[in-house]
Structure formats: structure tokens, C-alpha cells
Amino acid sequence: MDLAKEKSLRRTAADVRLGIIEAVYNAKSGHPGGSLSIADLLTYLYFEEMNIDPQNPKWEDRDRFVLSKGHTSPALYSVLAHRGYFPVEDLPTFRHTGSYLQGHPDMKGVPGVDMSSGSLGQGFSVACGMALAAKLSGKSYRVYTAVGDGESEEGQIWEAAMFAAHYHLDNLVLIIDWNGLQIDGKITDVMNPTPHDEKLRAFGWNVISIDAHDFNAIEAAFALAREHKGQPTAIIAKSTKGKGVSFMEDQAGWHGKAPNAEQYEIAKAELTAARDAI
Numbered sequence: 001m002d003l004a005k006e007k008s009l010r011r012t013a014a015d016v017r018l019g020i021i022e023a024v025y026n027a028k029s030g031h032p033g034g035s036l037s038i039a040d041l042l043t044y045l046y047f048e049e050m051n052i053d054p055q056n057p058k059w060e061d062r063d064r065f066v067l068s069k070g071h072t073s074p075a076l077y078s079v080l081a082h083r084g085y086f087p088v089e090d091l092p093t094f095r096h097t098g099s100y101l102q103g104h105p106d107m108k109g110v111p112g113v114d115m116s117s118g119s120l121g122q123g124f125s126v127a128c129g130m131a132l133a134a135k136l137s138g139k140s141y142r143v144y145t146a147v148g149d150g151e152s153e154e155g156q157i158w159e160a161a162m163f164a165a166h167y168h169l170d171n172l173v174l175i176i177d178w179n180g181l182q183i184d185g186k187i188t189d190v191m192n193p194t195p196h197d198e199k200l201r202a203f204g205w206n207v208i209s210i211d212a213h214d215f216n217a218i219e220a221a222f223a224l225a226r227e228h229k230g231q232p233t234a235i236i237a238k239s240t241k242g243k244g245v246s247f248m249e250d251q252a253g254w255h256g257k258a259p260n261a262e263q264y265e266i267a268k269a270e271l272t273a274a275r276d277a278i
Contacts, residue, residue, distance in 0.1 A: 001215060001216050001219050006215050006216065007278050009040075009043055009044060009047065009215050010215065010278050011275050011278050012043050012047055012082060013039050013040045013043040014244070014271055014272075014274055014275035014278070015082055015275065016039045016043055016075065016078045016079050016082055017036055017039050017078075017243075017244045017245075017271050018078075018268065018271045018272065018275075019074070019077070019078030019082065019088060019091045020032060020035045020036055020039065020074040020075055020078050021245070021259070021264065021267045021268060021271065022091050022092055022268075023074045023077060023078065023091045023092065023095075023101070024074055024094070024258045024259070025258055025259055025264040025267075026091075026092040026094060026096075027094045027095035027096065027103075027258060029095060029103075029256075029257070029258050030073075030074055030094065030095060030103065030256070030258055031071045031072050031073075031074065031256045032074065032242065032245075032248060032254055032257075032258070033181070033241040033242045033248060033251070033252075033254040033255045033256075034069060034071070034072040034075075034148060034177065034179065034255065035072040035073075035074040035075035035078075036075070036241070036242050036243045036244055036245060036248065037177055037179040037212065037239040037240060037241045037242065037243050038069075038072060038075050038146060038175075038177045038212070038237075038239065039075050039078075039079075039243065039244070040212060040213050040215065040218065040239075040243075041175055041177070041212055041218060041237055041239075042075055042076065042079040042146075043079060044215060044218045044219065044222070045065060045079075045144060045222075046065075046079045046080070046083045047083065048219070049063075049144075050062075050063040050065065050142075050144065051063045051141065051142075052083075052112075054080075054083055054084040054085045054111075054112065055084075057085060057111045057112045060139075061139060061140070061141055062141060063141050063142045063143070064114045064115075064127070064130050064141065064142075064143045064144070065114055065143075065144045065145070065146075066114055066115045066117060066123045066124070066126055066127040066130070066143070066144070066145040066146075067105055067115075067117055067123060067145075067146055068117055068120070068121070068122070068123025068124045068127070068145050068146060068147040068148075068151060069117075069120065069123070069147055069148035069151050069177065070104040070105050070116075070117035070118035070119075070120075070123060071103070071104065071118060071256070072148075073094075073101075073102075073103060073104055073105050074091075074094060076105055076113070077091060077094065077101050077105075077110070078091060080110070080112040080113070083112070085110075085111040085112035086110070086112075103118075104116070104117060104118030105117050105118070114130075115127075115130075120148070120151045120154050121147075121151060121154035121155070121156030121157050121160075122156065123145060123147070124145050124147050124156070124157055124160045124161075124174065125156060125159070125160040125163075126145075127143050127144070127145035127160075127172060127174075128160050128163050128164045128167075128169060128172065130143045131143040131164070131169040131171050131172035131232075132169060134171055135167070135169065135171065140171075141171070142171045142172070142173065143169075143173070144172075144173045144175065145172070145173070145174055145175065146175040146176075146177055147174065147175070147176055147177070148176075148177055148179075148182070149176055149177060149178045149180065149182070149193070149196075150181075150182030150183070150187050150190070152176060152193045152196065153187070153190070153191045153193045158199075158203070161174075161203045161205065162203055162204075164205070165203050165204030165205055165231065165232060166204075168230050168231065168232075169232045170228060170229050170230055170231055170232060170233070172232040172233070173222070173225045173232070173233050173234075173235060174205075174232065174233070174234040174235070175234075175235050175237055176196055176234060176235070176236045176237060177212065177237055177239055178196070178212070178236055178237060178238050178239060179238075179239045179240060179241035179250075180241070180250075181241045181250070181251075181252040181255065182255065183252070183255045183256055184252070185252050186252070196234070196236050197209060197236055200234045204231060205231055205232055205233065205234050206224075206225070206228045206231045206232065206233040206234070207233070207234050208221045208224055208225070208233065208234070208235050208236070209235075209236045209238070210235060210236070210237055210238070211237075211238055212237035212238055212239035212240075213239065213240065213243060218237075221235045241254065241255070242254050244270070244271055244274060245266075245267045245270055245271065246266075246270060247263065247266065248267070
């Protein structure tokens, strides 16, 4: 990846993170930690990887994305807004009564959302169905889905993994946002689902492990996924919960709470400074 493109993506990701903080602060609720950890991956997906058209969100041949960890909707909403699906100015209405930007993605109300999600484990299964539908109908679109590492404790995740390998869904990419934390603490303490790589390979998957905040690594991983045939691909993305906001980073307590006014100003200042320094 050339330096200019990398800098552009990093600046966009910083804007996406600012949108996340804006949304959660104004809602006085939400899930900033896991939204910030996946911001770089979503930025690359929507600005480089996926074949999409913000002016035609329901385009039949578009690539699909399912946010299985639907509680991190601030990340998806911010990316969609910055990609042009709806106004960035609407992000502060997140979770407000009457707003179309509710706490979990709603495919009927939000332009660009391909699947309503939030009940953990189910989004991944839907993505598998989308990928099989593409195969059966002879379509070339690809399907991407993101799950949380804590979400991978759900049995449905592994049923879907078995399904995808059985049907050789090489048009499907599973992204595991591996930040190591869930609402109750470390995932390895709550209900240890690791090692993801060995388990997925045993289920019949192509597996790639990357740094979730390295755009060169992200680009290479998606290229390898496109080239790999006969198996679905899982990208295990090692991330930092709360990435970009110093007091939120690697803190389970920021899984599901909003910053107060003072914390909001600190977060905005840090993210703005990081963007301006790129």
C-alpha cells in the first residue's frame, strides 16, 4: 500500500472514531469500546474492499456486510455516514426517540445496513445464508461479517462455521474482532473460546491472523481471502478495545457505557490531534 493511501485511510478511521464518540456521548449510552476496536477494519472494508454504491444501497450485485456484534452499531453508522449513505450530522441522534439510528442496526431504517442484528451469533448465520444464496444464483458478490471474540462463545457461531465450510463458501469472509475483552472481563476468564485459529482450521476454514490496526496487513489479508478458493476465510484481527482514546484502551469497563462531558472533550481532543498529525 502506498503511503498516501495509508494516510488517507488512517485519517478516515480517525473521523470514524470521532463519529463513534459523538454518537455514544449524545445518546448517553452505547458501546464505545468494541466500536473503536473495529473502526480500522470497517474503514478499509467500506472505503477500499467492498463493491458498493452509497447512492444505491439496495443494488442487487453489491457486496454485503453483516455486523453480527450489532451492539457496536456506532462504528457501522459512523462508517456508513462518512461513506455517504446518510449525513454525518445525524450521528448525534443515535439512540434518541424517533431517530432512525437505533441501538442495533436496522436494515429497514438505515441506508446501507444489510441485516438487522444484535442477538449475538445470529448475524454470522445470516451472512452464511447470503453467501450460499450468491453461489446458488450464480452471483459474484462477496459477503463479509464481523463477530466479537466474546460473541464467539455462542454455540451458533460454531454451527455457522461448520455450515460455511460444508458448502465451500469461499465468497465469505469472517472477521473476528479479537480485543480480548467482553462486558464481564477477559474472554479467557469468562468462557475461553480460544484458540480460534486451530478450531477454525479444524472446521475446514482458511485462517489469517493480523494486527487489526495495520492497514497494510488488513489489505493483504483481504487480498488473500479473495484469492483463496474452496474454503471460507476467517481473519482473526488482534485489536485494542477502545483504540484511539487513551482512557478507554484495553479497559473492559468501557464495553458499554458513555463518556461524561469531561471525558468526551478529552476523547475528542485526542482523536482530533491524532488525525491532524497524520
